[in-house]
Amino acid sequence: DTEVTQTPKHLVMGMTNKKSLKCEQHMGHRAMYWYKQKAKKPPELMFVYSYEKLSINESVPSRFSPECPNSSLLNLHLHALQPEDSALYLCASSPSGPHAIGDSPLHFGNGTRLTVT
Template sequence: DTEVTQTPKHLVMGMTNKKSLKCEQHMGHRAMYWYKQKAKKPPELMFVYSYEKLSINESVPSRFSPECPNSSLLNLHLHALQPEDSALYLCATRDTNTGELFFGEGSRLTVL
């Protein structure tokens, strides 16, 4: 399995809701990433997990809470988001031998 799978593909939530985005991989990669991508802009790094530990937090607001319960799963918990948080959220894993990142198709989030 050489894919990164993200669910849900689309999510609409209100500003008071709590929701989660999920990412799963079975490539054995021990580094996992969350990126945020707005329309017509490049992906912006949010978080990096290495061996299930948070190694990089790019000063992301606390309304975004990442979690890596095991080496195959990465979650992004969302709470009290703002409309400007609407974006495509991309998960990726890194092959530490080559440095290549493998991306999921993304979860498109709309905050009303």
């Protein structure tokens, strides 16, 4: 079992829908991440939060909107997505804050499989 919990596990949505992906960790980690992953490809970084502040936005389209309500929760709000946005969305956390991640590992959830119709 992973210590990073993502819900829902699967999501099918139309291009006009609004939905949210949720991620939760209770390990006291101070950095949280959203990644997008296509089949058999590496995860692509979308957003990084450090100490609940957005520190990295990898030029992600505005139809993806992240939110970090507190140090344990991370949301990804989805609106007006395109079929090419269908992918596995992974949340991860790591112990360190905004500097010197060093050998601090990423702890991943099992992802949300998103299909946009």
